[in-house]
Amino acid sequence: MIQFKQYIAQEISNATEIDKQEIEGYIEIPKDDKNGDYAFPCFRLAKTMKKAPQAIAEEIKEKILIDDKIIEKIEVLGGYINFYINKTLLAKEVLEELEKEEYGKTELGKGKTVLIDYSSPNIAKPFHIGHLRTTLIGNSLYRVYKYLGYNTIGINHLGDYGTQFGKMIEAYKMWGNEYDLTEDPINKMVDMYVRINELCKTDEKILENCRENFRLLEAGDKYCADLWNKFKDFSMIEFEKIYDVLNVKFDSYKGESFYADKTDEVIQKLEEKGVLTDSKGAKIVDLTDVGIKTPCLIQKANGSSIYATRDLAAIMYRAKTYDFDKCLYVVAYEQNLHFNQIFAVAKYLVDEKYVKGLEHVSYGMVALPTGKMSTRLGNVVKIEDLINGTIEKAEEIITEKNPELENKEEVAKKVGIGAIVYNTLSTASIKDQIFDWNTALNFQGETGPYIQYTYVRTQSILEKVEKLPKFEEIKIEKLQDNYSINILKLIYNFEDILVQVTTKEEPSILARYLIDLSKAFSNFYNENKIIGEEKELQDARIYLTDCVGKVLKQGAYLLGMEMPNKM
Ligand code: ARG
Numbered sequence: 370m371i372q373f374k375q376y377i378a379q380e381i382s383n384a385t386e387i388d389k390q391e392i393e394g395y396i397e398i399p400k401d402d403k404n405g406d407y408a409f410p411c412f413r414l415a416k417t418m419k420k421a422p423q424a425i426a427e428e429i430k431e432k433i434l435i436d437d438k439i440i441e442k443i444e445v446l447g448g449y450i451n452f453y454i455n456k457t458l459l460a461k462e463v464l465e466e467l468e469k470e471e472y473g474k475t476e477l478g479k480g481k482t483v484l485i486d487y488s489s490p491n492i493a494k495p496f497h498i499g500h501l502r503t504t505l506i507g508n509s510l511y512r513v514y515k516y517l518g519y520n521t522i523g524i525n526h527l528g529d530y531g532t533q534f535g536k537m538i539e540a541y542k543m544w545g546n547e548y549d550l551t552e553d554p555i556n557k558m559v560d561m562y563v564r565i566n567e568l569c570k571t572d573e574k575i576l577e578n579c580r581e582n583f584r585l586l587e588a589g590d591k592y593c594a595d596l597w598n599k600f601k602d603f604s605m606i607e608f609e610k611i612y613d614v615l616n617v618k619f620d621s622y623k624g625e626s627f628y629a630d631k632t633d634e635v636i637q638k639l640e641e642k643g644v645l646t647d648s649k650g651a652k653i654v655d656l657t658d659v660g661i662k663t664p665c666l667i668q669k670a671n672g673s674s675i676y677a678t679r680d681l682a683a684i685m686y687r688a689k690t691y692d693f694d695k696c697l698y699v700v701a702y703e704q705n706l707h708f709n710q711i712f713a714v715a716k717y718l719v720d721e722k723y724v725k726g727l728e729h730v731s732y733g734m735v736a737l738p739t740g741k742m743s744t745r746l747g748n749v750v751k752i753e754d755l756i757n758g759t760i761e762k763a764e765e766i767i768t769e770k771n772p773e774l775e776n777k778e779e780v781a782k783k784v785g786i787g788a789i790v791y792n793t794l795s796t797a798s799i800k801d802q803i804f805d806w807n808t809a810l811n812f813q814g815e816t817g818p819y820i821q822y823t824y825v826r827t828q829s830i831l832e833k834v835e836k837l838p839k840f841e842e843i844k845i846e847k848l849q850d851n852y853s854i855n856i857l858k859l860i861y862n863f864e865d866i867l868v869q870v871t872t873k874e875e876p877s878i879l880a881r882y883l884i885d886l887s888k889a890f891s892n893f894y895n896e897n898k899i900i901g902e903e904k905e906l907q908d909a910r911i912y913l914t915d916c917v918g919k920v921l922k923q924g925a926y927l928l929g930m931e932m933p934n935k936m
Pocket of ligand 1: 526
């Protein structure tokens, strides 16, 4: 497809002798298309060129040679040069491209490897709403990176290691027969853990047993290892239920325990570099030189490794195993310090190119309106209940709107999940958010169901015609009204949007895009008759409707939603 932005950048670069790439970075898309489809702000050049932006803009404009088949018009306004692209060319390029499968798919990332560490819940602990957010952010990033041609590896860095398992083993020894773990295992394990912790506070001997259990577990004792595996298996059954409904997959489930025997190498290497210091028997790395006040704890006084040590071992392992270009950690902002610390320590362990590729994709808290939607134990919401509750609610709404609908259950599932996915991904990751299913399920608001509903509309229009027109058969001139052009421009930007998702690690950009495209289609649909127009006009509009449907469906998939055909 023609690259308008690059074409413009090249022309400006020729006129100014400034690097094309740099120019491309400055080019903006005006909010109001009265100011063109692309704009180049000349303010940045004012200093070096020692002229007013307006004068610079005039000067550049004079020097630019444009092909009016590509750029229709150039105008100077204030310190901007505004470019108006040729809309016929735009339409032709976009519509032709849509004939192919998988619109927007590229090989941009070919030869590059991206690791995404996401979801990563803790064994024997609840999968909480924060885990839902990392799961969905990570899943969308995973899908988008893959679509752009990157070698993408999804990693579930399970929290399956730590001294707490010594306690769990002791609890099971004492009260195992009271708990049937085949049902609701996580809540029961949490219960056991709370109970044993209470006991440990007053009973030194029990605490000693717990420590001994953990030591045995580390030494590979069969009884302890079997129990630990049991806790892990029961937890995984619960987690997999969630991954299943959300259709989330991982390439690796190597969690913390996998790195337990690889932490010695970390310690050894840090020692070699002379950066490991003693602090009351514990081993730490001081990070004040990089402005981090809290040192990174590497080994506790009792000799055991910690979360950070295992993460450092994982960085070494991942560098060696995958030779990654990027390694993303989709983890809540509460762990900002942890990641600042381990990224700072990583420079002593792996090549600089790997350190550069480490990135914490930090996300904010999710709150739930309190009340009946949650089954609570302690303060924990069961995610399964939240998901199922939303699906049930979706079914009620669908039944009310469309009592005749077939496979309501299936549709309700897609709509319920769509509501959750969109709601979770619609705000910038770093912001805190609230999940309220009444808002999330509103078919008219900026929601997942609204996007799905728009898609369903496109499909029901297409159903009304006997045969879909082919690209060669349609008359592009028929799609030059503002509503059509608005859609064409959005579709044209799809790939750029996906690239932005990966450069900013921000699926909300795609979520926003899908709403914009849905709204653009609604406007087009409300203002234009599609069926019943003269043949050429009808064909052109049908073809455009089909294109919108395809892009919405593909985009929704990349966000993590499925489209129903009816709802
Ligand atoms: N298990 C941790 C938690 O639930 C998240 C792990 C994130 N990944 C990592 N490599 N540290 O908070």
